[in-house]
Amino acid sequence: MNTKIDKAQVRRVAQLSRLELSHEEVAQFSTQLSAIVEYIEKLNELDTEGVEPLAHCLPVHNVFREDLPRPSLSNDAALANAPEREDEYFKVPKILDDNSGA
Amino acid sequence: MDLQYKIVVGLEIHVHLATKTKIFCGCELAYGDTANTHTCPVCLGMPGSLPVMNKKALEYSILTGLALNCKIAPFTKWDRKSYYYPDLPKNYQISQYDLPFSEHGFIEIPLEGGSTKKIRITRAHLEEDAGKNTHTLGNFSAVDLNRAGTPLLEIVTEPDMNSPAEVGALSRELQRIVRYLGVSEADMQKGHMRFEPNVNLHITRDGEVFKTPISEVKNLNSFRAIERSIAYEARRQYQEFLDTGKTLQMGNKRTYGWDDDNQMTVLQREKEESHDYRYFPDPDLVPVQVDNEWLGEIKSRLCELPFQMQQRFVADYDLSDYDAGVLTSDRTTAELFDKTVQLGAKAKRVCNLLTQTGLKLANEKGVAVDQLEITVESLADLAKMTDTGDISASAATTIFEIMAESGGDPKKIAEEKNLIQKSDSGEIEALVDQVIAENPKAVEDAKNNPKKAKKSTGFLMGQVMQKSKGQANPKIVSQILNKKLNA
Amino acid sequence: MDTVKQLREKIAAGAVKSVDAVSAIFDRIEKIEPKVGAYLSLHKEQAMKRAEQVDAKIAAGESVGVLAGVPVAIKDNMCTTFGTTTCASKILENFHAPYNAHVVERLQAADAVIVGKCNLDEFAMGSSTENSGLKQTLNPWNIEHVPGGSSGGSAAAVAAGLCSGALGSDTGGSIRQPASFCGVVGLKPTYGRVSRYGLVAYGSSLDQIGPLTQDVTDAALMLNVIAGHDERDSTSISETDAPVQDYLADLESPVEGLKIATVPQLNAGADAEVQKATQAALEVYKSLGAEIVEIEMPHFDYAISVYYVIATAEASSNLARYDGVHYGYRSPDANDYVEVYSKSRNEAFGTEVKRRIMLGTYALSSGYYDAYYLKALKVRNLIRQDFTKAFEQADCLMLPVSPTTAFKIGEKTDDPLQMYLADIYTIAVNLAGVPGISIPCGFDERNLPIGLQIISEPFSEDKLLRIARMYEKETDWHTKRPSF
Numbered sequence A: 001m002n003t004k005i006d007k008a009q010v011r012r013v014a015q016l017s018r019l020e021l022s023h024e025e026v027a028q029f030s031t032q033l034s035a036i037v038e039y040i041e042k043l044n045e046l047d048t049e050g051v052e053p054l055a056h057c058l059p060v061h062n063v064f065r066e067d068l069p070r071p072s073l074s075n076d077a078a079l080a081n082a083p084e085r086e087d088e089y090f091k092v093p094k095i096l097d098d099n100s101g102a
Numbered sequence B: 001m002d003l004q005y006k007i008v009v010g011l012e013i014h015v016h017l018a019t020k021t022k023i024f025c026g027c028e029l030a031y032g033d034t035a036n037t038h039t040c041p042v043c044l045g046m047p048g049s050l051p052v053m054n055k056k057a058l059e060y061s062i063l064t065g066l067a068l069n070c071k072i073a074p075f076t077k078w079d080r081k082s083y084y085y086p087d088l089p090k091n092y093q094i095s096q097y098d099l100p101f102s103e104h105g106f107i108e109i110p111l112e113g114g115s116t117k118k119i120r121i122t123r124a125h126l127e128e129d130a131g132k133n134t135h136t137l138g139n140f141s142a143v144d145l146n147r148a149g150t151p152l153l154e155i156v157t158e159p160d161m162n163s164p165a166e167v168g169a170l171s172r173e174l175q176r177i178v179r180y181l182g183v184s185e186a187d188m189q190k191g192h193m194r195f196e197p198n199v200n201l202h203i204t205r206d207g208e209v210f211k212t213p214i215s216e217v218k219n220l221n222s223f224r225a226i227e228r229s230i231a232y233e234a235r236r237q238y239q240e241f242l243d244t245g246k247t248l249q250m251g252n253k254r255t256y257g258w259d260d261d262n263q264m265t266v267l268q269r270e271k272e273e274s275h276d277y278r279y280f281p282d283p284d285l286v287p288v289q290v291d292n293e294w295l296g297e298i299k300s301r302l303c304e305l306p307f308q309m310q311q312r313f314v315a316d317y318d319l320s321d322y323d324a325g326v327l328t329s330d331r332t333t334a335e336l337f338d339k340t341v342q343l344g345a346k347a348k349r350v351c352n353l354l355t356q357t358g359l360k361l362a363n364e365k366g367v368a369v370d371q372l373e374i375t376v377e378s379l380a381d382l383a384k385m386t387d388t389g390d391i392s393a394s395a396a397t398t399i400f401e402i403m404a405e406s407g408g409d410p411k412k413i414a415e416e417k418n419l420i421q422k423s424d425s426g427e428i429e430a431l432v433d434q435v436i437a438e439n440p441k442a443v444e445d446a447k448n449n450p451k452k453a454k455k456s457t458g459f460l461m462g463q464v465m466q467k468s469k470g471q472a473n474p475k476i477v478s479q480i481l482n483k484k485l486n487a
Numbered sequence C: 001m002d003t004v005k006q007l008r009e010k011i012a013a014g015a016v017k018s019v020d021a022v023s024a025i026f027d028r029i030e031k032i033e034p035k036v037g038a039y040l041s042l043h044k045e046q047a048m049k050r051a052e053q054v055d056a057k058i059a060a061g062e063s064v065g066v067l068a069g070v071p072v073a074i075k076d077n078m079c080t081t082f083g084t085t086t087c088a089s090k091i092l093e094n095f096h097a098p099y100n101a102h103v104v105e106r107l108q109a110a111d112a113v114i115v116g117k118c119n120l121d122e123f124a125m126g127s128s129t130e131n132s133g134l135k136q137t138l139n140p141w142n143i144e145h146v147p148g149g150s151s152g153g154s155a156a157a158v159a160a161g162l163c164s165g166a167l168g169s170d171t172g173g174s175i176r177q178p179a180s181f182c183g184v185v186g187l188k189p190t191y192g193r194v195s196r197y198g199l200v201a202y203g204s205s206l207d208q209i210g211p212l213t214q215d216v217t218d219a220a221l222m223l224n225v226i227a228g229h230d231e232r233d234s235t236s237i238s239e240t241d242a243p244v245q246d247y248l249a250d251l252e253s254p255v256e257g258l259k260i261a262t263v264p265q266l267n268a269g270a271d272a273e274v275q276k277a278t279q280a281a282l283e284v285y286k287s288l289g290a291e292i293v294e295i296e297m298p299h300f301d302y303a304i305s306v307y308y309v310i311a312t313a314e315a316s317s318n319l320a321r322y323d324g325v326h327y328g329y330r331s332p333d334a335n336d337y338v339e340v341y342s343k344s345r346n347e348a349f350g351t352e353v354k355r356r357i358m359l360g361t362y363a364l365s366s367g368y369y370d371a372y373y374l375k376a377l378k379v380r381n382l383i384r385q386d387f388t389k390a391f392e393q394a395d396c397l398m399l400p401v402s403p404t405t406a407f408k409i410g411e412k413t414d415d416p417l418q419m420y421l422a423d424i425y426t427i428a429v430n431l432a433g434v435p436g437i438s439i440p441c442g443f444d445e446r447n448l449p450i451g452l453q454i455i456s457e458p459f460s461e462d463k464l465l466r467i468a469r470m471y472e473k474e475t476d477w478h479t480k481r482p483s484f
């Protein structure tokens, strides 16, 4: 069986993706993603030496907005879809480690 | 065994830019407002919302880059930095990865005794700030996204600082610069400016150099805390080295938090778990080209920088480095001072009026000195009057206070409050004669008793001033008095 | 059944009342929708109110918009302040958007009556609408077959006469392929022609909104309504760079000396019946004096690989926000905030969405970025160059839309790669950002519709529509409707 992407890799990627996959899913994705990635590697046939990567199809630059205030949402509108709220806040189970990366 | 060590510090600095609105949406920036009242679909990361770049935020960043002597890239772009955290609604931060808008600069910092040092700037890039998590709900945390999307300038220095004082100097200098440029309020208490030092030691033992593991120090909210945390880390790392001999290796960087109550650093995270941020160009934002015309236009907004001004004041106005430092701690004071002196007032006098009276009054009112009712011209006149002796130094203070309240011309005020000193020698001579007649004993001592001469002359001087109700010009009084005593 | 244009004219002339047209649609929906399952949500009350307002305007002699009183539908990945915006995902099942998408504002400004929001593959990820987390949509021509996807609901609704016209979104063929499977017209405009503001993102550098309609004229009419610059979308093209045209103005005038490029070696990959229909369509154009030039698209074969790297990479990031913290589904079993993410996402996302998030995350993760993502961006450039060269030699490129007609439900679900490979003819168009249209050009022996794909250079929708209209005038495929 093709295991270009073995279960350990699937678990690593699932962790990065914040997906708590079942054992079945891990096995299934290992097989399916391996097949897909295998196919994708057709790209290596091509010599792309000196080819510019194309992230945007449009040749557009310098799109800005002026520094002008626009109305914000009310606190209730902002929290209207919140699964859980406490007073004016979004509520989540306690955050332990400070993982922020700014 | 002979051991000596060198402290090595590099800084990562985050500065909030003082735009009206957030970096990618029209929500107004607000501090300490009710939670989640400054949000919209964009900064809430709602489905279907799209960011649009705030031009002012980029121009402020470029202006700062120029002031830090950085090369401004002709082409720059926006990347997504992926990590999951509740204060980051999209779970990616829009930032700049491989093509920051500026790189390779330096900042010259003042050190004790007027010497200076250049600290290299690695890069400066623009990104969005996250919201705030607070952990006040027992088993839950509360998320406020008012701050999410605040334009954040990240500045990274080379590890060029070698003492707490140098790090403190760079931090203060940077605050002065961004305030001069008007790109940030740079208030550390409000989190406008966040400093994260990377500290370690280079220890030399028997000619061999050992590098201790790097500590990144967080939650420093005053300059003093920055300096103390580095001094503390130096001691801690030195002791740790003696105890364990542990040295710098890949991935043994640790994160410490500064505990201000106990004046110590506390371990937050043992070794950086290797983040995989999966940077890639943000398809929702188009790249930026900075042409020379635009760059020149931004350059034209540069002002004389605080440290240059400070050095000029010392050189041209021969002020002490200390006085020049106080005057240039804030741009409006420095410029008010400069203009006043250029009108011919004596630098030292203007300096004293501003630093001893002006700044005090401005502080009480919570405004900048130039927002007091005092014009450059009236301040110059006031300084000159004091120097010529038309008014006493204490009168000058009184007049300054009146002008600060309700403006007005110092001469008129001096006359109204009759603070003009009498310089009419005839009038003063009469008073002197009177006093001499009334105090033969003191006159005798002043003339012939070397032991008591000084004291007695002072006494007579005081008597004359008293008779003039403090309005006689002391210079002239003592001239006449001495003439008569020596006659 | 009236087209958008016909109905609008009758309503504006007062010959038909909007309220009657709209309630007629809801009667038909009541009868037929249970068989097709095109809609995720219907908004009858609001629709009837809008219809009354339009009728009142007309009665008062006020001027009305170009879609006045016409019942239309939108794909449920476009934000509306009314009802929910679900993207056919459990994770957004109860999500109420606090704002309207740009296109929704445009529809309302044109006095259109939005009757409902259509089913799709979850987050527009799929080619059959089988990946909807909320509902199964069936092909109106044969309910054992898929309607195509991801805009399967919109295509089925138009084909079954459950609205006069609809909007879909196209990231790799999601408008053109279901249009061909359901025998209607589907237009994917040039990237940047229509604002994406309020379109829930799948592949941000590929997504584009476009119309699904009964004929080419309606496609032009609806493009007139939705096209144009929007300052809220940095990738929406400015009026100076590419001014919007009146796509109806010259629609009836054929393109003189039309040159059509074809890629024989590509067509060979399609089913015999699809090839036959494509060939027959080319013959029609020849009979109209068009010249056929056979060209090569050397990098076309790599489009699928490139697409499934770029689209999934962008998707993995675009869908990171669905985490159960600020909105959307939160797992009841989450004990700490990390589990709020990993449990909520795993429970609420469907398998295809998870698969694509995984693939995209993998392609961006350290050690693989250059080999997959960066490589894909470079080949994307080569593919765009293929199109640029093609349009130096011809006015347009004609291809099949899909190698097959609508396949059976469940036929391909267990082999994702096979499902992906079926996107071969549509995907490159999104990678290059050029406009493409699918128009009905026949039926296979099972009486399932076949579509012809026409592609032209960026911002030449006017020409593209005229070319399509030339064929439509000569044929009556577009008038065929399924019977119930």
Ligand SMILES: [Mg+2]
Pocket (backbone or CB within 6 Å): A101, A102, B095, B127, B154
């Ligand atoms: Mg940062």
Ligand SMILES: [Zn+2]
Pocket (backbone or CB within 6 Å): B022, B025, B026, B027, B038, B039, B040, B041, B042, B043, B044, B149
């Ligand atoms: Zn906002």
